[in-house]
Amino acid sequence: MTISEHITDISQILPPHIATSRREMLSRCGLGFGGLALGSLLAADSARGAVNPMLPKPAQMPVRAKRVIHLFMNGGPSHVDTFDPKPALQKYAGKAIPGGNLKTERPTGAAFPSPFRFRPYGESGIEVSDLFPNVARNIDDIAVIRSMHADVPNHEPSLLLMNCGEARLVRPSLGSWLTYGLGTDNQNLPAFVSMCPGGYPIQESQNWQAGFLPGVYQGTYVDTKNTRIEKLIENIRNDRVIPGQQARQLELLRTLNAGHLQQRGSDPNLEARIQSFELAFRMQTEAADAFDISREPEHIRELYGDGLHARQILIARRLVERGVRFVQIWHGAGQPWDNHDDIEVNHRRLAGQCDQAIGALLTDLKQRGLLEETLVIWGGEFGRTPVVEMPKKGSNQGKINGRDHNHWGFTMWMAGGGVRGGYVHGATDEFGFRAVEDKVHVHDLHATILKLMGFDHETFTYHYAGRDFRLTDVHGTVVEPLIA
């Protein structure tokens, strides 16, 4: 039997390394489902259709990271102003850099030294600018990748590449792949949460799309501008039936469904739906709890600081602590880090919004023993040019104090989850324009993340439209030195 488009078939809903024999299931069904405890309603226990595809599943290989927090600095933060110091820019300040500028989205001019001061941190002595002092205090837990590169200097394709491994076509996002492969450890919360305050980033919900994977693997979008749980999670509250009465409704439902089931013999689809109401009932209190940071002690809230970013980053910690598989945090709607102008003012403002909370997140995860198995990823869809952007009608405000997009070379960092801390991987050229040493393409990053999560990016596939698809398509090499 070839597994192809058996969509209602378990083998399609579950990844190939899990998909189990329908005959196996049958033999189990023969034992009768009714006697099984709730927790044993394993995904693999049912043959066709209605199973809960979110139940936890083992990875292919040993696991380093169990969950991910991806801090997405959308718009493209400047690497030469944050994690990739380039003293040579000072030397050439206001002059053309030798070798000329690489082609980016817009016209660019002379070398533009960073207005921010870099200094070494930690035992590793890795230099970080004064935009991220709180992150820097955790530098010995961080692997800084200074040799990232992508394909084009435009937001839309680069966002899709970073999230889905493909710049144009509809493909599942990293978070969807991972929830497809691993399920989630908490059935009372969404498995893949994407938080963005005030609206969507550009490319919108495509950034967390499930593509051709089942829709349940798509990221659940949460607008963290809201503080009320009923705005954060759909249908989590009921304004017309009081909780005690809803419990009675469920009791009646249980009785009616039991009678219905009895007349029809064992049927895993009927059973699964009965269980889903029990889960939903519990989710109403669990989810409200997870998103409510007022339940954190004062000193933890102080650690993260005030404001929206502190709140969503603290929520992220509460979510991963509860077993949510993949949490993506966007800096804000649109493309906040896209500072074609006034980069000094804007980068300072943006970093100021999140530095304390990100530093707190790393510290907090570590003190709870969660950092070891939580992979924290920081970065944008690309970096910015080391040279100044020239004024151009309709594209910037003519201030000549910003930087253009740069896909040739940029920085991302990772921490926790089996990553080698206090380590710098790769390098850009003297000016920070192009990655030159130990280059890491986005596909390589994906391959590495998958490995940390227990997957071989070449064999972790999904059969669709006649072929097996991968997150990395036909590309990607695991960057072994990043792994501790």
Added chain:
Amino acid sequence: MQILEPTNRLPLRALIAVAVAAGCTGGFADEQEDFFERQIRPLLAEHCVSCHGPDKQEGDLRLDSRQQVLQGSADVAALVVPGNPQDSRLLQVILYDENDVQMPPRASLPQARIAMVKHWIESGAFWPAEHSFGQAKAVDPEAWRRHWAFQPIVDAPPPDHGSSDSHPIDAFVRDRLKQLQLEPSPMADGRTLARRLSYAITGLPPQLDDLRAAEAINSDSERDRWLSSYTDQLLASPQFGERWARYWLDISRYADTKGYVFTDGREYANAWQFRQWVIRSLNDDMPYDEFLRWQIAGDRMAHMTEADKLAAMGFLTLGRRFLNNKHDIIDDRIDVLTRGTMALTVTCARCHDHKFDPIPTADYYSLYGVFDSSDEPLNGPSTLRLSDREQPREPVIFVRGSPGNRGERVTRHFLTALSDGEPQPFTDGSGRLELANKIASADNPLTARVAVNRIWMRLFGTGLVDSPSDFGVRTPPPSHPELLDHLAAFFIRNNWSRKAVIRYIVTSQTWRQSSQPRPDAAKLDPENRLLTRSPRRRLDFEAFRDSLLSAAGTLDTTVGGTSVDITARPYSTRRTVYARIDRQNLPGLFRTFDFASPDNHAPRRFETTVPQQALFQLNSPFVMEQARHIGRRASKQSGPDAITSVYLDVLQRTPRPDELQVATSFLQDAAAAAPSSNQGFGWQYGWGEISEQKSSVLQFQRLPVFHENRWGGGTELPDPQLGWCMLTATGGHAGGDRKHCTIRRWVADQDSLIRIDSRLKHANSDGDGVTGLIIAPNGLLASAQVHNQSQPIPAAEVSVVAGDTIDFVIDCGANESHDSFEWRITIQQSVDGRKVRDWQSDREFSGAQPAERLQPLEQLAQTLLLTNEFMFVD
């Protein structure tokens, strides 16, 4: 080097154990073959065969030869010893031991793959005997010609089993059952069949009268007659087209929007016209070949003025826009066309020849050329159409799919695999009309088979071919090949009538069987592919939502029209097929209920069971509104009659005595739980009179108007009757005297312990300040007087029962001048020592007064709407 233990991370070992334990030896080889074909054969092909295969045989080895690998040859020993990885040369060399040969020479295989090879050898090194390697290309370039899907349709007579009057479908199905000595299931009862038919054909529950008629019939022949006429009646109803159109919209990746756009307009304003056209053509039973021609080349069949007919081409044009990247737009069109009509994955050939199917890259770019030679208008009433360019464009192959890398020129022509000899170049304009005719042809071995297989799948849940959009050489053969051909031939013979095929299938005994499980058949046929019973089906999203509306009596049965946002209030009561599909921001509701992704051609729906579905059914205002309609209707009666009314609306039957008893006691409990009122819970905004002692609220009335973010007496301030009395998110203004106090009320939703913290602020040195009073049913809990100051009101803890009110009253003192105030209130609620919820007056401030609670009968109605009986069709 350490080998990763495959152990339980790989499925096969577990499978074997269980399969053997269950005595399912029949499936063992299947699973092994599957593992070999999915994991091992591709690995050998990718890493070994280029040097050890048909082209080169380095070391006299061929790893595409089963014989060579498993048995060896005269010169070379076997490479694999089944069950013994250590002694298997193949494993030894891929282990990359420094003291040994290392294969593949360039780089070691990933550990996971080595583990798979080890595992394969351990579990017996299964390699199916008959196939040779590399599918069509490596050994026998013509092998695909033997693939069943490319063979002409053969209309073989049905096997005869002595019963000449049996339905041909039954004859085919029973022939296979007989080989396994299985009997079909008995026929389902009349009621079950009426419901099954109604959902299958219209996606809606049957009318109560029809159910009753079906139940009343006693004789088999009379029932057959009735079912047959009921089938005709359903097929003639416009609801048929609405239901089956949606299936075609899945195939067409229909949406009302373009997907991500940067600055362009986001809407396909005329998309609904395509839906309309599909509904109409189904209701008119337009022959399917004509149906396809309109959608591919309608511009060559209609006059420019027939915009409604040209909308048929929305099939091609309503895809994503990919930021107007032409290559991707065309790729999307080729995909929807070839998978949708012929179940061929032609877009696999965009970058290289198809790995398995006989589809060279040249074929892909020949179709690319057809679409590249077709333009679409950007404005006007018929924006969904294509038309041929004056000068067709001659396509070239983009090497590896890259437009910058131009390869050889190709003609615009039809697929090589479906042509006699070399495909002839298209000569008529872009070639789109010729393409349409090649697809919509009785000579095309795929088109009719694919169409009837899709119809079968919609009716049985699973197609005769289990991969409805991939009939390529790697797909498994049909479960009933002769039946598939019989249906395809029937389809063509009946002028490509989809209604005729549906009628033909649903009048078979096979379709009319009971859906009760068949333990006797389960081992031999676990997936029920042989159809020993009818499958039990869960309502899909559309049928579910339509059924809710139907049960509530609110369903709007208007046929056709523009798209509606079904998630916005007030809720639309139109059928779900008319829902606006925003492909970029598809509401969670659709995804939760496994709606087809509007991004790609969707061969069939996933079917998942997740708690978010249950949350929607438990808590969404939409579902509760439908329950309210049902409950209100029932409330005109009392006692058992009211319960019966709810049962008839929702489950379309009367309750059994035990159900009546359970429902009665449910209603009694529900009534006892909220004896006092039907008011909502949470925050309410009002005014009223307090007692002279200022310890109780004598009268509470809601503030009538919400305007400019405040509740007040009217839109003007002061209001002629209520003066300055008003409430905002954070505070408000006092009323004029003891009889017109401003009151923010909180109503308990459950028996609980609450702790109230609040801070009252008056920020004006003029006037005499205000007094805040916190009043519970049994008296004053706390109070504070403030004048140009801010102070916390002492925290209060009190036990409440559901429905209890806590009033936050502002007393203006001597007069109401300068009596604006701020009063932020937090209520922490716990049950049995466990914190359940924080209520916050400012955060939860709302312009809507709380909804009325569901009454007991309404709660009963909602509960019945949640049942499996409602959600599944036997």
